[in-house]
Amino acid sequence: MLRRVCILLVVLIVAASVVEYVWRLTPLEQLRAIFTGKAPEGAGPFAGGERTVIRLGIASWQMDEFPWAETIARYEKAHGGKIKIQTSALPEGTMNSMLLFWASGYTEYDVIVAWADEEIHPFINYNWNSEDPARRSLIINVDEYLTEAQLDSFVPALFGGCSRKDPQTGGVSRYELPWMGEVLALNYNKEFFRQRGIEKIPQSWAEVAQACEKLVGLEHKGAKVAPLAMNFSQTVFFGQNCYIPMLAAFKGGRGVADANGRLDVESPEAVRVFETLKRWYDAGYISSNCMVNEAIEQDLRVMRAAMYPHWQSRGLWAVRDHGPAVIGIAPTPGAKQGGSLVSTYGCIIPKCSPIIRQTVDFCYEAFCTDTYGFQTAVGMSGKMPATKQTYQRKDLPPGIAELGGSLDRGYSFPDQVNWNQCADILVVEFQKYLTGGVPTAEAALANVQRRFAEEVYVEK
Amino acid sequence: MAVQKKSVSFTLWAILLVVGLFSILPFVWIVIGSFKPHLEIQKGNLWPWQSYEVQKPPAEPGAQPTKTTERVTLDNYKQIFTKLSGLPTYYFNTLWLAGAGTFLSLLVGALAAYGFAHFKFVGNKLLFTLLLLTIMIPAEVTLIGRYELMFQLRLYDRIVGLLIAYVAGSLLLVIFIMRNVFVSIPRDLVDAALIDGASTWQVFWEVMVPIGRNGLAACGILTVLGIWNEFLFALTFTSMDKVRTLPVGIFLLKGQFGLFNSGVLFATVLLSFLPIVIVFILLQKYFVRGLSAGALKG
Numbered sequence: 001m002l003r004r005v006c007i008l009l010v011v012l013i014v015a016a017s018v019v020e021y022v023w024r025l026t027p028l029e030q031l032r033a034i035f036t037g038k039a040p041e042g043a044g045p046f047a048g049g050e051r052t053v054i055r056l057g058i059a060s061w062q063m064d065e066f067p068w069a070e071t072i073a074r075y076e077k078a079h080g081g082k083i084k085i086q087t088s089a090l091p092e093g094t095m096n097s098m099l100l101f102w103a104s105g106y107t108e109y110d111v112i113v114a115w116a117d118e119e120i121h122p123f124i125n126y127n128w129n130s131e132d133p134a135r136r137s138l139i140i141n142v143d144e145y146l147t148e149a150q151l152d153s154f155v156p157a158l159f160g161g162c163s164r165k166d167p168q169t170g171g172v173s174r175y176e177l178p179w180m181g182e183v184l185a186l187n188y189n190k191e192f193f194r195q196r197g198i199e200k201i202p203q204s205w206a207e208v209a210q211a212c213e214k215l216v217g218l219e220h221k222g223a224k225v226a227p228l229a230m231n232f233s234q235t236v237f238f239g240q241n242c243y244i245p246m247l248a249a250f251k252g253g254r255g256v257a258d259a260n261g262r263l264d265v266e267s268p269e270a271v272r273v274f275e276t277l278k279r280w281y282d283a284g285y286i287s288s289n290c291m292v293n294e295a296i297e298q299d300l301r302v303m304r305a306a307m308y309p310h311w312q313s314r315g316l317w318a319v320r321d322h323g324p325a326v327i328g329i330a331p332t333p334g335a336k337q338g339g340s341l342v343s344t345y346g347c348i349i350p351k352c353s354p355i356i357r358q359t360v361d362f363c364y365e366a367f368c369t370d371t372y373g374f375q376t377a378v379g380m381s382g383k384m385p386a387t388k389q390t391y392q393r394k395d396l397p398p399g400i401a402e403l404g405g406s407l408d409r410g411y412s413f414p415d416q417v418n419w420n421q422c423a424d425i426l427v428v429e430f431q432k433y434l435t436g437g438v439p440t441a442e443a444a445l446a447n448v449q450r451r452f453a454e455e456v457y458v459e460k
Numbered sequence: 461m462a463v464q465k466k467s468v469s470f471t472l473w474a475i476l477l478v479v480g481l482f483s484i485l486p487f488v489w490i491v492i493g494s495f496k497p498h499l500e501i502q503k504g505n506l507w508p509w510q511s512y513e514v515q516k517p518p519a520e521p522g523a524q525p526t527k528t529t530e531r532v533t534l535d536n537y538k539q540i541f542t543k544l545s546g547l548p549t550y551y552f553n554t555l556w557l558a559g560a561g562t563f564l565s566l567l568v569g570a571l572a573a574y575g576f577a578h579f580k581f582v583g584n585k586l587l588f589t590l591l592l593l594t595i596m597i598p599a600e601v602t603l604i605g606r607y608e609l610m611f612q613l614r615l616y617d618r619i620v621g622l623l624i625a626y627v628a629g630s631l632l633l634v635i636f637i638m639r640n641v642f643v644s645i646p647r648d649l650v651d652a653a654l655i656d657g658a659s660t661w662q663v664f665w666e667v668m669v670p671i672g673r674n675g676l677a678a679c680g681i682l683t684v685l686g687i688w689n690e691f692l693f694a695l696t697f698t699s700m701d702k703v704r705t706l707p708v709g710i711f712l713l714k715g716q717f718g719l720f721n722s723g724v725l726f727a728t729v730l731l732s733f734l735p736i737v738i739v740f741i742l743l744q745k746y747f748v749r750g751l752s753a754g755a756l757k758g
Contacts, residue, residue, distance in 0.1 A: 003665055006567060013560045017620040026619050026702050028552045060712035088701035089546065089712055108700060298502045321499070 052358050053084045057109035060089040062345075066180075067377045074372040075365065083362065099123065102138045102350045110353040111363055113345070114176070120348050121417045124164055124175050131168060139348045141173040145360040153387050154178055154368070157410025158344040176346030177360070179367040179374070181384035183403050183410065184245055184332040184341040187315030191326050192218055192225060192306040201330045205249055205276065208307065208333050212285035220303045226287035228280065229305035232431060234293040239263075239423035240413065241310050243430075244341055246273045248411070249334020256338075257414035262457070263422050264414075265448045274441035278434055291431075300327070309333070311343070312403055316382030319398060329399030340403070342410035346386075418456050425451045494727035495532040501722040508532050536727035546701050547728075550709035553619060554688060555735075557705065561626040562683040566676055568627070569634025574664050576635065577642035578650060588639070595632050603696060610697050617700050625693050630683045641675035642668055677746030681739070688736050706732045 016027045025033070058068060072085045090112065099122060101107060114120055126138045143151065151174075158178040166173050186202065193199075196215050202208040208228070215227035231237035248256050250269035258264045280286055287305050289295035299305035301318045308314060315329035332340050347363040349356055367374050368386055375390040379400050385391065391404040413419045425448055431437075433444035492508060493501050500512050511529050541547060576588050606625065607616075615621030645668065653663050669676070691707040698704055704712075710728050713721070 002669070006563075009563055010567070013564065013623075016560075017623065020618055020620050021614070024618070026553065027556050028549055029702070031552075295502065298499060301499055302503050 051082055051084055052355060053086055054355060054359050054362055055086045055088075055108060055110045057088060057090040057112045059113060059115075062113060063089055065381055067374065071366050071372045071374045071377075075362065078372075083358070085362070099126070099138065102352055105352045107350045107352050109350070110355055110359045111347050111349050113179070113367075114348050115343070115345055120162060120175060123348065123350075124162075125417065129167055133166075133168065134351075136166075136168075137175065138351055139175050140351055140356055140360070141175060142177055142349075142360065143174050145357070146177075146364065150364060153389065155181070155384075155386060155388055155391075155404070157181070157342045158346075158384075158386050160342060160410055160412040161344045161416060162346060176344070176348045177363050177368050178344045178346040178386040179363075180345040180378045180386055181410075182311040182313060182343045182345075183384050184241065184309065185312040185315055185399065185403055186330045186332055187300055187308040187310060187312070187318060188328050188330065189300065189303065189306045189318075189326060190328045192220075193328075201328070202307075202333055203331075203336065205246055205333045208309075209276075209280065209285070211307065212280065212283075215306045216284060218306065223304060225303065226289075226299065226305045227285045227307060229287045229296055229299040229308040229310075230277070230290055231293065231296045231310075232277075232281075232286075232290040232427065232434065233296065235424045235427045236420065237293070237310075238427040238430065239419075240341060240343075242277060243273055243426060244413070245309060245332050245334065245338070246276065248338030248341070252337045253339065255411065255414075262415045262418075262452070263426070265426070265445050265452065270445055271441045274430060274433060274444055277430070278441070281434055312384065312399060313382045315399065316397055319382075324398045329403065331403060339411050342384075342412060344386075344412070421456050422452065425455065490726045490730055493722060494536055494730050495534070496723055497533060497535065498721045498723045501726075533723075536721075536723040537731075539721075539724045540728050540731065546704060546709060549702060550704050550706045553703060554706040557619065557622055557626060558684050558687045561623055561630065561687045562680055564623075564627045565630035565634050565683050566680055569631045569679065570638050570669070570672070570676060571664070572631070573635045573638030573642055574668055576639045588635075591632055591635060595636070599629065599692065603692065606693070607696055615697075617698055617703055619703050621697055622694060622703075622705070625697065626687045626690065629693075630686060633682060633686075634679045637679050638672060638675055641672040645671050674746050674749040677743050677749075681743055681746075684739060685736060688733075 016030060019025055019030055020027065056068075056072075062068075068087060072087065076083060076085060090109075098107075098109075098112075102123070103126060120139065123138045127135045128137065130136045155178075158181045159174050162176040162178070163172050163174050165171070186208075188201065192215060193201075193211075196218065198211050198214055200207070202211050212227035215225070218225040218227070230242050232242070244256050244263075247264060247267075247269055250272055251264075251267065256264055258266060264270055277286075281290070287296060287299050289299055289304070297314070300308040300314065301321050303322075308318075309332055312329055315327060318327040319329070321327075347367060349359050349363070353359055365371055370376055370387070370390060375385045375387050376393065379385045379390055379393065379396045382397055382400070384400065384404060390396075391401055393401075415422070429438070429444045429448045429451070432447070433441060438444045438447065489506070492506055495508065496506060497512070497514075500506070500510070505512060508531055511531050513527050514530050514533075576584060610616045610621050610625075613621075615624065649667055649671070650663055653667050654660075658666060689707060690705070691711070694705040694708045695711070698708065710725070710732060713725055713728060
């Protein structure tokens, strides 16, 4: 009996495995097919047939934050069921592994909902100096597929992270269809401001320091409240939320890049940023959680910090917890002079997709307009909508419309390809300076410059 | 003497209690944390009797949000299915891999172990030693090679690819344990069966397998645990949603910038290891017997 069961199981496993190997049907799909009598849909692209299947890959964290399924269902219905969208969560942290597939002309996705800045640039870089535009980069230049009116419907600043000057034509190409942005803001607690008699929202970093001075020693329900939450632990957050906005403000609109287009770590203003942050840390302005990423991210929400310069979405999370009467969102200090840091999220379409035209049309209509309510949903979720028209709505969450006004003067990270590595070095050297391992800001920044030269911008 | 013995027992008992409490603490933490919202966990308000305020969205735009007090919530469990839309698929894939992988490992491994234990052939000991040596090579070292192999054999992004990798990885442990189990079975039993006219195939099924069932159960539990929790290969050898396993699925719960919602994470982890805990509780007597009846003795 036992032997027969074993033989039966072996046959079953081998049969299921062979079917999967040959027809790419997983055991679950096989089981479903047996019970429903229907073959699974869309094992590949179907262009020109009765129904077009567009394969959409979405980053896992975005899956539950935006109404993809509802939007797609409305889109499919509006197109009479002739277009089918297959959605799946992208493999985490392996965007670069797709380069291998896309470079060899194979894709499992017709469109990827990606992050504009550092993530997509390796895809753009491919064959960058080739004279043949068709072979340059692995993703399409959306300018070639959208009309002037369509391109004009986007908030201009959101193209900042995905634009690149074409080496042959000299024109600027854009490599994604933006659908959402994040803008740096000063998220703050109105209640704490009221308690300490602060009436004016800080508009410069000097005013932030004055507010901090008044907020020192504050308590909420027996727990200490820090005047300012700043993330000195997470590599990217230190660079983008502490160093860059302060540098931009100190430089008064001259940008955060040096003459080579790389992150400025040499100017006197850079030294001033390091010195200011350390002085505030020593004075007790900064939350003691600043070295613990998970904790500092929640300080504003759990009422342990009065101000939090970060993406506007962080402020809106706190608004959801405590209401707009308690939490306020204002433009980042120095935004008037230096503009606001913007991060864009968009759709990228591989050149090797067999249905580029249909995919561009789908992405623009479904995600980059409000035809199916997606742009409104982006705004309602606390992110920055990508289209100008959406900012006309009166029912957007507090702060979004106001911050949207600053998006004309947005800027992105300098040298996005190397941004992660640079941010990594920057935070490590800053921490050494903060904890006394390096005596001066000049010495700390000299270390940063040396490491940039040795580890990032190695001369060949 | 008796008093002294009793006090030693009490000391041992106390030590075991402390060790037991420490072992169970993460489990308790996960269970109670799965019923609390993320922010309360961050604040350290983990216990069910600690209440917290919940902000309900306003009934209409412009209205003030309302507040209620709660102690526990089932929201994390509800959110699992919205955040992890592929959860049933991940569950099935993991179940399939754990079931099929364990079965194949036990079958092939036990047969190989039987060969090593009861047949004399040239190079028996050398071959067994070589097999044991391969245990010392960490799987991570061979990862790139295995990836290349999977890619070349078109096994990338296929469950069968993972199945082969898991069976191959588990075989060594099964062969090692079962060889020792089979060696400990008296030779006389085998001889008696052979005299009664049984073939070597029948000896395996009628004598070895029933007597060595405790060892097989121990191997089965270890293999199921290994495959159920395996992360590295599943992450490296798959990219499509439909072939993902639970550990990789849980990894996808990471929010923007790699932040986790602790409550949802706890609830998912609890759901993911519950089946394996049940299997372990049901089979633990075989597991203990298998390991204590010479399974791990040389």
